[in-house]
Amino acid sequence: MADAFLEQGFARIERLVATAALEELRHDYDAILRREVDVPGDRYLGGLIRQVMNPHQVSEVFRDNAALRSAIEVAREIFEGGKPTRLFDMLIYKGPGCPDETPWHQDLSYAAMPFLGAGARSSGRALLQFWIALDDVDEETGCMTFVPGVYRDPLLPHHVAAGDPAEEHRLLGITDPERNLPLRDAVACPLPAGGATVHAYNTPHYTGPNRSRTRARRAYIVNLVDGAKRA
Numbered sequence: 001m002a003d004a005f006l007e008q009g010f011a012r013i014e015r016l017v018a019t020a021a022l023e024e025l026r027h028d029y030d031a032i033l034r035r036e037v038d039v040p041g042d043r044y045l046g047g048l049i050r051q052v053m054n055p056h057q058v059s060e061v062f063r064d065n066a067a068l069r070s071a072i073e074v075a076r077e078i079f080e081g082g083k084p085t086r087l088f089d090m091l092i093y094k095g096p097g098c099p100d101e102t103p104w105h106q107d108l109s110y111a112a113m114p115f116l117g118a119g120a121r122s123s124g125r126a127l128l129q130f131w132i133a134l135d136d137v138d139e140e141t142g143c144m145t146f147v148p149g150v151y152r153d154p155l156l157p158h159h160v161a162a163g164d165p166a167e168e169h170r171l172l173g174i175t176d177p178e179r180n181l182p183l184r185d186a187v188a189c190p191l192p193a194g195g196a197t198v199h200a201y202n203t204p205h206y207t208g209p210n211r212s213r214t215r216a217r218r219a220y221i222v223n224l225v226d227g228a229k230r231a
């Protein structure tokens, strides 16, 4: 797994967590979506896509759960030890018929307002994002899609794809992805519920709209940093 991650900048994990462990996560996820729980970071990414920042601040389940513990184990493998520590977590929800794509981008671009300039470098595996599927997900419902290898290169140029450039929840996209990325190499990662992907902060990725009329796409996203290197 760590070898695949180092080669491609991402890895697909068929099963991060047992199906039984998903129920409590889905329960609290749905309560947050229905706004039965007030979360300060409940907002729309780019004014379009429901994004709830830091559910761990309001939910015991998101504070500590089996998926998080498994992600920390995987991160330990990638960090070769270290002390994987949660930087932040979030929920990104695409309900049935959600028409919006999350454009091609590299997470590192979000490190400055409105975006980090092209050419920045990241150390590759110091920061990891786990994208955990709480529903079966495929290309129809908006699974994660990556371009392998590119994460070793400097950051590509980004722009504000949607939303107010002065707002934290602006939506960023790689400028002219057809020209700047070898999109023919893109790898879609369908997953069963309980599966996950993990990627580096410089790895280009994309999710499509949810074209299904009936199936929801609930993603639980955890960002881990090597706390031992930060200390």
Ligand SMILES: O=C(O)CCC(=O)C(=O)O
Residues within 6 Å of the ligand: 092, 102, 107, 142, 205, 206, 207, 219, 221
């Ligand atoms: O869940 C999504 O649609 C996109 C997630 C993503 O790209 C991210 O969090 O960086």
